[in-house]
Amino acid sequence: MRPKFYSVALFALVGGLAGTAAAAPSDTDAQLVERGEYIARATDCIACHIGPDGTPYAGGKANATPLGDIVAPNISSSKKYGIGDYSLDDLTRVLRDGKAPGWKHLYPAMPYPDYRGMTDEDIEALYAYLQSIPAVDHAPEAETDLSFPFNIRPMMILWNTMNLGKYSPPKGLDEQEARGQYIVDHMAHCGTCHTPRDDMMGSDYDRYLGGAQLGSWFASNITSDATSGIGGWSNRQLAEYFKHGQVSYLAQAVGPMGEAVHHSLQYLTEEDRLAMAAYLKTVPPISDNEQQQAIFKPELSAPAEELEPVVVKATRFNPDQLSEHGLKPDDIENPGSPEGLYAQHCAACHRDDGLGQPASHYASLNGNTTLRSANPRNLVAVILKGVAFSGATPRPLMPGYEGKLDNQEIADIANYVRKEFGGHSASDISKDDVAYIASGEQPVSDLIRYAPTLAWIGVLIVVLLIVAGIWMWRRRRHQGARAGRSHNVHPKE
Ligand code: HEC
Ligand code: HEC
Ligand code: HEC
Structure with missing residues (x-):
């Protein structure tokens, strides 16, 4: 009995070891x-x-x-x-x-x-x-x-x-900031969008994360500057923005940033999102002269900081329901005026007072960085294109108005909301500005603009040099041959 027990135990042991060895890799x-x-x-x-x-x-x-x-x-x-x-x-x-x-x-x-x-x-x-x-x-x-x-x-x-x-990594970071720097610079490649390019299309590290145009959009200044950048945001707010693409009464991630949140940032751990936030706070500030008022308006966003995003079903208002939200179609006095256009096209979701319903993801226009920014690009772009991506919570999105409203109407609405909710005393976006932003045209450096011409001139010069070379070579050969012939001829004479 005993030997049998031992051999069974031995087999079990060997089998077990072999199993772990096979399972381990x-x-x-x-x-x-x-x-x-x-x-x-x-x-x-x-x-x-x-x-x-x-x-x-x-x-x-x-x-x-x-x-x-x-x-x-x-x-x-x-x-x-x-x-x-x-x-x-x-x-x-x-x-x-x-x-x-x-x-x-x-x-x-x-x-x-x-x-x-x-x-x-x-x-x-x-x-x-x-x-x-x-x-x-x-x-x-x-x-x-x-x-x-x-x-x-x-x-x-x-x-x-x-x-x-050209890139030189920052020094003196603590462990959390260093992790954030690694994600921001080497994984999430935030600078691809947020750092402007130089004439050669390389990153202009002198304006690292200082903001750059991206087709119709503008990837914001996300340096630690308190007026033009994210210096006023708390680290929690930044982390929340990376997860949900929304911070109530402060900002929404739209356009390419909405995509970054949707495909990437919402999946990161909270620890990593807070590390990115901690690192961004160490980035040397870059201020934008045109940005006089702080992009960030703490009075509105501080009390809302604790607000948990609530998931609700997308709400679609039909005209009968509009009144529940403080609006009747016949109430709109002057439908063609900027206020009238806002009331018809925007107020159902963003409310008359522009406070929206952030708890249900209808962005507040009041306090929103996009409206407070001196650069109107993202505001016009979001009206044109709408919002097509959400973060970690499913939520209602915004329709785009390109082709539904004309450029003058879009300019009127944008000017209206900037003055009414964005803290601007004046705003003069024109219909041409709207057309230019819609085109997504990117300013191009002279070097790149003229590169094809210069390259063709270069090709022409090379071709001319080759032709001249061949011509001279053949002339030499010809002269050489003639001289040779005259040598050969002479003795005979
Ligand atoms: C911002 C846009 C962008 C991101 C983000 C991006 N790629 Fe690319 N990738 C491109 C483009 C554009 C090309 C083609 C470049 C070219 O034709 O020279 C490319 C080319 C490649 C190629 C070359 C394929 C081949 O054999 O020609 C590989 C491999 C690749 N990417 C892998 C990756 C991986 C892995 C990641 C994530 C770590 C990544 N890419 C992220 C835009 C991107
Ligand atoms: C594909 C381009 C792209 C990438 C990559 C990207 N961003 Fe953005 N980001 C944008 C654009 C465009 C905006 C402006 C639109 C908006 O407000 O949603 C923006 C807005 C932001 C804002 C809000 C600023 C404000 O004032 O409202 C923050 C913060 C931000 N990005 C941080 C980051 C960080 C950190 C990364 C890397 C983890 C990153 N972004 C990667 C394009 C990008
Ligand atoms: C059907 C509802 C709806 C209508 C109508 C609507 N919006 Fe929105 N809007 C939204 C939602 C929802 C968001 C937030 C989307 C998100 O981030 O998920 C939003 C976001 C925004 C933002 C924030 C963009 C940013 O970068 O932070 C602005 C500005 C805006 N809307 C302006 C307007 C204007 C102006 C109009 C009228 C022309 C309008 N919206 C009409 C639902 C709507």
Whole structure:
């Protein structure tokens, strides 16, 4: 009996050990993939590499740049169309040097200048995750098609030499701020949108996080400046904004920021969101001369700080219900006037007094940074485009008015709400301003504007030099031949 017991126990022990040994690597693999998923969220690869129908990582989204549209490719685990046959080194080179396999130099529309600060461990986890996601077995329909000379990818070698070394990390941060800096600079690439570009389209670190135009939108000044930036926000408010895309009576995340919250920031841990907030408070202030009043109005937002966002079903008002919200269609005295336009098109959700219903996610216009800003771009853009993305809580969104109201009506409403709720004593947005903002046109540096002309002139000069060279060479040869002939002829004479 005894030997049998021992052998059973031995078998059980050996079997158990073998089992743990076999289970252990797959366990850590799963953990690595899980960590990679978090990193993919924090780095927001999906924001650009999403398919036109919303398929994650399918590629096809065009990134508008002054050089033209640059299309993000399929980065799913498909071996043929995605990055399924990438090695870890391949991905590391893409993220650190902007170099894809086959000596393909990437444009910085892929934010490798920011990602290059990512740690080896994080890249390894991200790699494991990307290899684990379903393959999307087709190429994106859109393709990058830049004009000469921007289509010469090796030009990026020069760009990289001039730009990649420019970033110098801040010193003297405590542990929490340093974690925040890592997320802000190297994972969430906040500067891709919030730091303006110089003439060469590199980040202008002298105005680090100082605000930059982004098509129709303006990525706000998020330095620690109390008047122009986020200096007045509490760290909790910033963290709340990253999670919900909303801080009652203060700000909503709309446009590209709404996307960043929707795809990325809402998934981060509270600890990481607070770390980002703590770091932003250390960023050297940059003030904007035009911003006279503080963007942040603490009187309204301080009492509301404790307000928990409440999830309610989207409310749609029909004319009979309007009166419940203090409005009857016949009450509107002068429907064509700015007040009348506001009453008809906005007050149902934002209320007559502009306080909205923030607890149900109808933004307060009163105290809202977008209205208090000296830069009217985001206000006009949100009226044109509406709000299409939400944060961690589902909520009602806002319709866009592009094509429904004309540019003059949009300008009238924008001027009205800025004066009424935004603290401006005057506002003179014109219908042309609205048309310009709607166009999303981006000011382009002379260097980039004239680059094609200069490049063609360069080509012409090279061609002329070659032609001249050939001509001289042939002339020489001709003369040489003639001289030779006369030499040969002479003795005969
Ligand atoms: C701001 C938009 C944006 C974000 C965010 C972004 N990418 Fe890209 N990515 C692009 C664009 C645009 C290209 C194409 C660049 C080009 O054609 O030179 C690209 C190219 C790539 C390529 C090269 C594929 C190839 O073989 O040609 C890889 C790999 C890649 N991205 C991976 C990632 C990963 C991983 C992340 C997240 C860590 C990420 N991208 C985040 C825009 C983005
Ligand atoms: C894809 C571009 C993009 C990225 C990436 C991005 N932002 Fe923004 N951000 C914007 C735009 C555009 C706005 C202005 C629109 C709005 O108010 O919602 C904005 C607004 C904000 C505001 C509100 C400022 C105010 O005065 O209301 C904060 C705070 C902010 N961003 C912080 C960040 C941080 C921190 C990151 C990185 C974790 C980040 N953003 C990444 C585009 C971006
Ligand atoms: C059907 C309801 C509805 C109507 C009508 C509406 N809005 Fe909104 N609006 C919203 C909601 C909801 C939000 C907040 C969206 C979010 O962040 O999730 C919002 C957000 C805003 C913001 C905040 C943007 C920011 O950057 O913080 C502004 C400004 C705004 N609306 C102005 C207007 C104006 C002006 C009109 C009239 C032309 C209007 N809205 C009509 C529902 C509406």
